[in-house]
Amino acid sequence: MSSxxxxxxxxxxxxxxxxxxxxxxxxxxxxxxxDRYGIGIGEDxxxxxxxxxxxxxxxxxxxxxxxxxxxxxxxxKSGYAIAESIKLPFTGVVDQVMEFLKxxxxxxxxxxxxxxxxxxxxxxxxxxxxxxxxAMERSQYAGPAPVPLDVYCKAIREQHKNLMVTQExxxxxxxxxxxxxxxxxxxxxxxNSGRSIFMYGPPGNGKTTISEAVGRVVLGQGMYIPxxxxxxxxxxxxxxxxNHEPLEQEExxxxxxxxxxxxxRWVKIRRPVIMVGGELTLETLDLVYDPINxxxxxxxxxxxxxxxxxxxxxxRQQVRPRDLLNRWIVPLEKRIDFLTLANGRKxxxxxxxxxxxxxxxxxxxxxxxxxxxxxxxxxxxxDPSYExxxxxxxxxxxxxxxxxxxxxxxxxxxxxxxxxxxxLRAVHPRDIIDQMKDISSYxxxxxxxxxxxxxxxxxxxxxxxx
Numbered sequence: 001m002s003s004x005x006x007x008x009x010x011x012x013x014x015x016x017x018x019x020x021x022x023x024x025x026x027x028x029x030x031x032x033x034x035d036r037y038g039i040g041i042g043e044d045x046x047x048x049x050x051x052x053x054x055x056x057x058x059x060x061x062x063x064x065x066x067x068x069x070x071x072x073x074x075x076x077k078s079g080y081a082i083a084e085s086i087k088l089p090f091t092g093v094v095d096q097v098m099e100f101l102k103x104x105x106x107x108x109x110x111x112x113x114x115x116x117x118x119x120x121x122x123x124x125x126x127x128x129x130x131x132x133x134x135a136m137e138r139s140q141y142a143g144p145a146p147v148p149l150d151v152y153c154k155a156i157r158e159q160h161k162n163l164m165v166t167q168e169x170x171x172x173x174x175x176x177x178x179x180x181x182x183x184x185x186x187x188x189x190x191x192n193s194g195r196s197i198f199m200y201g202p203p204g205n206g207k208t209t210i211s212e213a214v215g216r217v218v219l220g221q222g223m224y225i226p227x228x229x230x231x232x233x234x235x236x237x238x239x240x241x242x243n244h245e246p247l248e249q250e251e252x253x254x255x256x257x258x259x260x261x262x263x264x265r266w267v268k269i270r271r272p273v274i275m276v277g278g279e280l281t282l283e284t285l286d287l288v289y290d291p292i293n294x295x296x297x298x299x300x301x302x303x304x305x306x307x308x309x310x311x312x313x314x315x316r317q318q319v320r321p322r323d324l325l326n327r328w329i330v331p332l333e334k335r336i337d338f339l340t341l342a343n344g345r346k347x348x349x350x351x352x353x354x355x356x357x358x359x360x361x362x363x364x365x366x367x368x369x370x371x372x373x374x375x376x377x378x379x380x381x382x383d384p385s386y387e388x389x390x391x392x393x394x395x396x397x398x399x400x401x402x403x404x405x406x407x408x409x410x411x412x413x414x415x416x417x418x419x420x421x422x423x424l425r426a427v428h429p430r431d432i433i434d435q436m437k438d439i440s441s442y443x444x445x446x447x448x449x450x451x452x453x454x455x456x457x458x459x460x461x462x463x464x465x466x
Contacts, residue, residue, distance in 0.1 A: 001265075011318045012416070013040050013408055015460045018330075021318055026172060027032055030412055036048065036055070036465065037055075037057065037147075037151045037154070037155070037263075038151075038154065038155055038158055041158050041159075041426070042156075042158075042159060042160070042161060042162075043159070043221060043222065043223065045155065045158045045223075045224065046161045046224060046262045046266075046268075047155070047224055047262045047263035047265070047266045048263060049089075049261060049262060050088060050089055050092070050265075051089070051092045051093075051266075052096075053092075053093055053097070053361070054095065055093075055263075056093065056145060056147075056265075057090065057144065057148040057151055057156070057230075057274075058148070058230065060096065060100055062095060062230075062233075063086070063088075063097045063145060064097055064100055064101055064104075064106075065131070065132075066086055066141075066142065066145060067082055067086065067094075067097055067098070067101065067107075068101070068106060068107075068128050068131055068132040068135060069132050069135055069136060069140070069141070069142040069426045070082060070086065070168070070365060071123070071124040071128065071132070071157060072086050072124055072128075072129060072132035072133075072136070072142075072363065073120060073142055075123065075124075076110065076121050076122060076123040076124075076417070077121070077122060078118065078119055078120060078121055078122070078188055078350075079094060079095065079098060079117055079118040079119065079120050079122065079369055080118040080332055082098070082121065082122065082392070083118070085142075085143070085144075086143075086145045087144035087145060087227060087264040087265045088143060088262075088264065088265065090117075090118045091118075093236045093309060095117055095118070098117075098120075098122060100364050101122075101128065104127070105125055105127050105128075105287055106121055106124065106125055106128030106131055107122045107123065107125060107128055107230075108122070108125055109121065110122070110123045110194045112213065114297050124305075129387045129427070130208050131176060134295075136294075136368070138233065138235055138294065138295075139233075139234075139235055139293070139294040139295050140292075140294055140295070141228070141235040141237075141293065141294070141295040142216050142247075143227065143228065143237075144226075144227035144228060144264075144265055145228075145265050146226065146227070146228035146229050146235055146236075147226040147228075147229060147230065147232035147263075147265055147266070148230050148375065149229050149230065149231045149347065149349075152229050152238075152348060152349075153348075153350055154354050155224065156228075156306060156349075156350040157352070158240075159223045159224065159275065159306055159352075160339065160352050161194075161219065161223075161271070162218075162307075162352075163189045163191055163192050163193075163194045163305065164190070164192070165188045165189075165192045167188060169217070170184065170187060170191075170208050170214075171215060172215035173213050173214055173216075174187075174214070175214055176212065176395075177206060177210065177213065178215070178384065178388050178391045178392045178395070178426070179206070179207065179210070179272065179377060180274075180384070180385070180388065181383060183272075183379065183380075183381060183382065184443050185229070186377070186379045187210065187214065187302070189377065190216055190376070190377035190379060191354070193376045193377060195332065195354070195355075195357045195375075195377075196328075196332055196356070196374070196375045196376055196380075197355070197356045197357070197361075197375070197376075197377045197379060197465070198355070198356075198357045198363070198367075198372070198375045198377070198378045198379070199211065199212075199356060199357065199358045199359070199379050199380075199381055200358075200359050200361075200362075200363050200378070200379075200380055201360065201380050201381035201382055201383075201385050202360055202381075202382075202383055202423065203360040203425070204425035204426060204427035204428070204441040205381045205382065205383060205384070205426045205427070206381060206426045206427070207358040207381045208275070208310070208312050208323075208359070209360055210276070210310070210381070211273075211275075211310050211356045211358060212310070214308075215271075215307065215308035215310070216273060217275035217356075219271040219273070219307055219308060219354070221247070221270065222247045222268045222269065222270060222271070223269065223271055223306045223307075224262070224266040224268050224269075225238055225239060225244065225266065225305070225306070226238055226239070226265060226266050226268060227239045227265060227266075228265075228295075229298075231341065232421040233342060233346060233399060234295070234296065235295040236287060236295070236296040236298050237296065237297050237298060237304065238296070238298045238303065239267055239269075240298075240303055242271075243266075243272060243274050243303050243304075244269045244272055244303070245269055245270040245272075247267065247268045247269060247270055248267075248268050248271055252278065268450050271306050271307040271308075272292050272303060272305075272306065272307035272308070272429055273304075273307055273308045273310065274300055274303055274304040274307070274308070274309050275307075275308065275310040275312055276300055276310070276311060276312065277311075277312045277313045277316070277317075278313055278316050278318070278319065279317075280311060280317045280319075280324070281317065281318055281319050282319050282323065282324065282327060284299060284300060285299050285300065285301060285327055286299055286339055286340055287299060287339045287342075289341075289342045291309070296342075299339070301353055301355075302337075303338060304340075304347060304353050305349075305350060305351070305353060305456065306352055306353075307354070308352065308353065308354045308355075308356060308386055309354070309355045309356070311355070311356065311357050311358065312358050313358070313359065313360070314357045314358060314359040314361075315359050315361040315366045316361075316366075321366045321367065322367075322368075325367055325371050326371075327340040328355070329371070331351040331353075331372065332351075332355070332374050332375070333374060334351075335346055335350065335352065336349070336350060336351055337349050337350075340463075342351070349360055357375070364380070374397055383423050383424050383425060384424050384425075385424075385427075386413060389413070389426075389428075389429065390406075390409055390431075392426055392429045393429035393433075395408060395429075396429045396433050397433060397449075398427075400433050400434070401435060402433055402436070402437070402447060402448070402449065403448055403449065404449065405448070405449040406418060407440075408449035408450070408451070408454060409449070411451060411454065412454050412458075415454075415455075416458045416462070418456075420462075422462070428461075432454075432457050432458060432459055432461055434455075435456075435457035435458075435460055436449075436453045436454065436456075436457040439456050439457060440453060
């Protein structure tokens with residue numbers, strides 16, 4: 001029986017392979033990696049198909065440990081099912097790994113569910129279990145095979161989107177909103193910069209809605225991100241089903257034998273628009289280590305690479321605004337970010353993010369002049385005018401099935417805004433109409449703009465602060 005522990009020569013080969021795939025220190029090396037792992041540029045970029053273990057940027061010992069952990073947790077799997085689990089083709093990659101594991105007597109074939117080696121049912125042996133447990137002491141990650149860090153960094157840079165926003169595109173993105181023309185004319189150039197935007201103004205006027213609408217329409221279509229990244233044996237999960245929207249359906253089981261599709265360790269997603277609020281802390285902006293499973297979760301800004309990162313309600317986080325802003329000085333200026341592994345090692349990753357700070361607090365209470373200078377565009381989202389408020393109310397009324405009455409609109413503004421010295425907010429029409437609908441349904445009266453319904457809705461909605 002062969003030893004289950006790699007020899008000194010194998011360990012040296014493994015470390016050399018990791019160094020080779022995690023470092024590209026010259027333009028020639030970078031070009032070689034680009035030719036080897038990706039095709040195209042911008043939105044045309046895609047990962048190359050994988051036809052061999054060498055094409056993965058990993059080595060057979062690394063992949064063998066990953067397969068053993070998957071078999072340890074599942075008991076048995078077919079060759080094709082293993083290929084689907086680690087997102088690599090069976091032919092040329094997984095078949096070679098399984099042959100290696102059979103030679104080492106770490107797995108055995110216990111039947112077949114069809115034709116060909118891909119249909120063989122593999123089970124882990126006692127020797128394999130021992131090796132799997134040894135591997136799990138380092139990391140319990142058992143999922144899609146990662147891509148090397150340097151390949152990820154090159155892919156993000158290659159997929160950089162040069163924003164070219166026109167008035168027509170902005171109008172299409174914001175056509176469902178009523179926005180002051182002065183504000184509208186500031187948003188386009190700010191997005192075109194592709195850097196950073198500071199939106200401020202009273203609550204309820206659409207700062208978040210505007211940001212999300214711009215992100216969804218302007219940022220464009222798809223890009224590729226990996227399920228996970230390898231940093232010298234450390235795993236960082238990148239793909240997140242909560243924050244990332246896949247654009248392509250995964251192929252049916254058994255497609256692990258396919259060799260001509262793009263590297264399946266990458267998933268094509270809609271360019272991300274990730275929003276965080278009061279839950280944001282300095283810790284969540286660095287690699288988040290899971291001490292039980294012994295792998296990392298990528299921070300928000302890495303998951304947002306290639307898209308938009310919206311920090312909502314800025315200033316209401318648990319961390320001091322000044323500390324949070326200082327965290328962004330280097331990324332905003334250099335377009336790179338530095339993350340820290342649990343062992344203290346720093347790694348460099350691209351910061352290809354349109355970052356938007358949104359707050360309803362006075363900017364003078366949050367930031368100093370030095371930081372504001374680093375943010376290219378500052379946009380104040382003001383209260384709507386009476387005419388803009390009326391247009392918003394008409395749109396919402398139509399969408400909710402409420403017959404619009406201009407006289408009752410005048411009554412609402414006069415009684416509940418002018419007389420009360422209350423500021424208009426863009427969100428009020430939606431909320432008041434929803435209140436009216438709830439009350440009319442409860443009372444069994446027609447859903448219409450009557451004085452009684454308006455008064456009841458406003459009395460329930462507005463709170464007089466002493």
